[in-house]
Amino acid sequence: MADKADLREQFTEAFQDADYPISSPMDLVPALPAGPSTKFESGDFSMTAMELNTKLDGEFPYDSVDDFVDDVMASLEDQDLI
Numbered sequence: 001m002a003d004k005a006d007l008r009e010q011f012t013e014a015f016q017d018a019d020y021p022i023s024s025p026m027d028l029v030p031a032l033p034a035g036p037s038t039k040f041e042s043g044d045f046s047m048t049a050m051e052l053n054t055k056l057d058g059e060f061p062y063d064s065v066d067d068f069v070d071d072v073m074a075s076l077e078d079q080d081l082i
Contacts, residue, residue, distance in 0.1 A: 002045035002082040004073065010040045011072055014049070016065045023061040025053045045082055055079060 018031040028049070032038040036050040047055075057078065058071030076082045
């Protein structure tokens with residue numbers, strides 16, 4: 001089982017350096033350490049940033065990393081991925 005607090009920390013760290021507000025997933029790519037191949041892992045959860053993008057239900061734009069990560073976590077929880 002994935003550790004939600006650990007994943008939230010990984011997402012926040014990876015996306016915090018994006019130039020907010022962001023208006024599309026492409027605005028996040030320059031902030032990612034390995035670009036779209038950046039991998040997030042916790043317990044049995046493993047997903048690249050590119051894969052993560054296909055699971056998001058949120059609505060761009062986002063004004064802060066916290067707003068974006070909140071929607072990422074909600075989307076993953078709603079789909080029973082974490």
